Amino acid sequence: xxxxxxxxxxxxxxxxxxxxxxxxxxxxxxxxxxxxxxxxxxxxxxxxxxxxxxxxxxxxxxxxxxxxxxxxxxxxxxxxxxxxxxxxxxxxxxxxxxxxxxxxxxxxxxxxxxxxxxxxxxxxxxxxxxxxxxxxxxxxxxxxxxxxxxxxxxxxxxxxxxxxxxxxxxxxxxxxxxxxxxxxxxxxxxxxxxxxxxxxxxxxxxxxxxxxxxxxxxxxxxxxxxxxxxxxxxxxxxxxxxxxxxxxxxxxxxxxxxxxxxxxxxxxxxxxxxxxxxxxxxxxxxxxxxxx
Amino acid sequence: xxxxxxxxxxxxxxxxxxxxxxxxxxxxxxxxxxxxxxxxxxxxxxxxxxxxxxxxxxxxxxxxxxxxxxxxxxxxxxxxxxxxxxxxxxxxxxxxxxxxxxxxxxxxxxxxxxxxxxxxxxxxxxxxxxxxxxxxxxxxxxxxxxxxxxxxxxxxxxxxxxxxxxxxxxxxxxxxxxxxxxxxxxxxxxxxxxxxxxxxxxxxxxxxxxxxxxxxxxxxxxxxxxxxxxxxxxxxxxxxxxxxxxxxxxxxxxxxxxxxxxxxxxxxxxxxxxxxxxxxxxxxxxxxxxxxxxxxxxxxxxxxxxxxxxxxxxxxxxxxxxxxxxxxxxxxxxxxxxxxxxxxxxxxxxxxxxxxxxxxxxxxxxxxxxxxxxxxxxxxxxxxxxxxxxxxxxxxxxxxxxxxxxxxxxxxxxxxxxxxxxxxxxxxxxxxxx
Numbered sequence: 192x193x194x195x196x197x198x199x200x201x202x203x204x205x206x207x208x209x210x211x212x213x214x215x216x217x218x219x220x221x222x223x224x225x226x227x228x229x230x231x232x233x234x235x236x237x238x239x240x241x242x243x244x245x246x247x248x249x250x251x252x253x254x255x256x257x258x259x260x261x262x263x264x265x266x267x268x269x270x271x272x273x274x275x276x277x278x279x280x281x282x283x284x285x286x287x288x289x290x291x292x293x294x295x296x297x298x299x300x301x302x303x304x305x306x307x308x309x310x311x312x313x314x315x316x317x318x319x320x321x322x323x324x325x326x327x328x329x330x331x332x333x334x335x336x337x338x339x340x341x342x343x344x345x346x347x348x349x350x351x352x353x354x355x356x357x358x359x360x361x362x363x364x365x366x367x368x369x370x371x372x373x374x375x376x377x378x379x380x381x382x383x384x385x386x387x388x389x390x391x392x393x394x395x396x397x398x399x400x401x402x403x404x405x406x407x408x409x410x411x412x413x414x415x416x417x418x419x420x421x422x423x424x425x426x427x428x429x430x431x432x433x434x435x436x437x438x439x440x441x442x443x444x445x446x447x448x449x450x451x452x453x454x455x456x457x458x459x460x461x462x463x464x465x466x467x468x469x470x471x472x473x474x475x476x477x478x479x480x481x482x483x
Numbered sequence: 484x485x486x487x488x489x490x491x492x493x494x495x496x497x498x499x500x501x502x503x504x505x506x507x508x509x510x511x512x513x514x515x516x517x518x519x520x521x522x523x524x525x526x527x528x529x530x531x532x533x534x535x536x537x538x539x540x541x542x543x544x545x546x547x548x549x550x551x552x553x554x555x556x557x558x559x560x561x562x563x564x565x566x567x568x569x570x571x572x573x574x575x576x577x578x579x580x581x582x583x584x585x586x587x588x589x590x591x592x593x594x595x596x597x598x599x600x601x602x603x604x605x606x607x608x609x610x611x612x613x614x615x616x617x618x619x620x621x622x623x624x625x626x627x628x629x630x631x632x633x634x635x636x637x638x639x640x641x642x643x644x645x646x647x648x649x650x651x652x653x654x655x656x657x658x659x660x661x662x663x664x665x666x667x668x669x670x671x672x673x674x675x676x677x678x679x680x681x682x683x684x685x686x687x688x689x690x691x692x693x694x695x696x697x698x699x700x701x702x703x704x705x706x707x708x709x710x711x712x713x714x715x716x717x718x719x720x721x722x723x724x725x726x727x728x729x730x731x732x733x734x735x736x737x738x739x740x741x742x743x744x745x746x747x748x749x750x751x752x753x754x755x756x757x758x759x760x761x762x763x764x765x766x767x768x769x770x771x772x773x774x775x776x777x778x779x780x781x782x783x784x785x786x787x788x789x790x791x792x793x794x795x796x797x798x799x800x801x802x803x804x805x806x807x808x809x810x811x812x813x814x815x816x817x818x819x820x821x822x823x824x825x826x827x828x829x830x831x832x833x834x835x836x837x838x839x840x841x842x843x844x845x846x847x848x849x850x851x852x853x854x855x856x857x858x859x860x861x862x863x864x865x866x867x868x869x870x871x872x873x874x875x876x877x878x879x880x881x882x883x884x885x886x887x888x889x890x891x892x893x894x895x896x897x898x899x900x901x902x903x904x905x906x907x908x909x910x911x912x913x914x915x916x917x
Binding site for chain 1: 571572574575578579593596597599600602738739740741742743744747754756878879880883886887888890891894896916
């Protein structure tokens with residue numbers, strides 16, 4: 192009897208710490224957000240049930256559509272780079288050549304650096320009198336208003352995201368490349384395949400599942416981008432808020448003493464739904480390619 | 484060869500909840516306890532929260548607290564200081580969880596939502612607090628009067644009024660007399676046009692787009708009488724924005740003005756890349772230490788004004804309505820803001836007391852010949868008849884709406900009139916929902 196109780200209770204005891212944290216910090220906030228999305232709650236008032244009013248309001252909110260466009264653009268333009276560039280970097284630093292350890296560390300450094308610090312450094316570099324513009328002027332070109340133009344700002348933030356994430360995804364690829372049998376490369380080389388052919392026919396298929404993983408992780412990270420755009424474009428999200436992303440919009444409308452918590456929750460639910468759809472899309476693409 | 488598919492799918496699926504869990508957060512309003520009586524013995528433990536003051540004034544506040552505790556042996560004051568950033572979020576978290584400190588440092592715009600939610604005391608409604616009203620200047624007491632809520636919601640504390648700093652060398656380069664800075668907006672736009680023209684667009688005069696305070700100083704009526712609707716889209720407002728648009732096109736406004744934060748604008752002035760910037764006396768030490776060549780050429784004047792009534796920045800001390808030791812909290816808030824202690828604090832740094840008669844004292848009326856003395860006397864004089872232009876009902880979101888519409892007008896996406904009409908319509912919509 193005691194043994195049976197022990198067997199029933201023990202797994203739950205092991206589970207308890209993780210379960211408690213998940214319930215308190217994931218499930219409860221999720222349910223609370225989902226409920227508030229249908230209320231007119233504010234920071235200091237609980238609000239009352241308003242049904243779909245917040246979602247109706249979203250449809251006519253010009254800034255919401257701007258933010259949605261920017262967040263989707265971020266995914267569309269950042270993810271291909273964060274999937275492919277780290278793989279190429281990993282292939283480079285995988286080589287056994289003198290000094291390669293230095294490059295591995297150098298490529299990983301931006302990952303451990305604070306995003307605020309690197310964001311500030313980038314904003315100084317891209318300033319109209321910053322390093323980049325000084326170089327352009329030295330080369331005889333005109334100054335470029337990186338931090339004043341809506342699109343240049345967004346692309347600069349994307350470049351920062353890609354640059355900062357390279358090292359992290361490179362490490363994931365390095366682990367995956369370590370598992371690719373060397374014989375496959377040797378056999379392909381014997382059959383006359385050059386480096387490009389070996390990359391396409393051996394390396395890519397061997398790390399494809401890792402590419403899906405990186406794609407999924409970077410899609411969600413890109414979709415919920417906040418810091419890079421906030422630091423380069425400022426708290427208003429660029430000129431006239433044209434670079435606002437969805438998470439920035441949540442922060443803007445939902446925080447502060449007059450924050451519209453209900454409306455911000457509705458935007459959060461939309462983010463959740465789109466991120467879920469993105470994730471399922473990536474997994475579905477992976478499954479299709481696996482199918483015989 | 485066995486398929487790796489299930490393992491891969493499991494690994495990929497494991498990513499889904501982990502990644503999605505990062506996406507959702509929540510916060511919620513709490514419920515405060517019942518209000519306690521403002522009358523009674525001064526006793527109990529109270530908490531006192533200031534806003535970014537510990538770093539420079541630790542000794543001042545510790546001495547003040549010691550003195551209060553020695554006068555009231557049954558009271559213990561616990562002092563907490565919050566950093567400058569995200570103070571509103573800290574207050575909303577405290578108010579939401581029903582754990583507001585007993586005595587809270589607030590500006591009028593932060594006091595409004597707290598007063599509206601009924602979590603801070605109406606000083607006019609209680610005899611224990613209303614009796615102190617005559618000690619403060621009328622403008623300061625009125626500064627904490629909340630429209631539609633029938634009363635003043637904090638003891639006024641220190642005041643400030645920002646001077647306009649200008650770079651004398653850049654004015655001279657443009658052939659302008661550095662001893663005659665612009666006094667009103669006509670002169671400001673004239674100077675800016677001249678500086679841009681002479682520097683071939685290299686030196687803008689200003690680095691930031693206009694704020695609601697600029698509209699106020701320009702003479703625009705910002706709200707209707709009962710503060711239920713914004714009115715800054717009236718012809719004077721459209722005129723101001725039209726002039727800023729022209730300035731932007733002429734190069735008199737920094738090319739990055741649409742995205743510059745006040746900090747970035749300050750840095751540009753520090754690097755002598757813009758000719759003028761509003762600031763406070765606290766900036767002087769920064770100029771002296773980090774830009775000695777600017778400090779040598781520094782001009783200080785009153786912010787341009789068309790109304791004759793300068794802007795006044797106000798700070799006050801509110802008392803939590805849920806305080807368990809309200810008499811002690813009221814006594815301490817009054818002690819910190821009484822005439823003697825306000826004047827003492829005004830000697831510590833470049834702020835000004837809000838108590839009646841304080842600014843007539845020599846310290847604030849006699850120029851001692853130093854740069855700090857000049858700013859102090861200049862600012863103190865400005866406070867005569869000064870008002871707080873920032874409408875207390877205008878929250879961060881409404882300010883962002885105004886900034887964004889101004890940016891659209893400056894970029895040429897909308898006419899200045901359309902931009903201000905849209906900003907007012909959107910802000911009024913938020914105000915009505917409130």
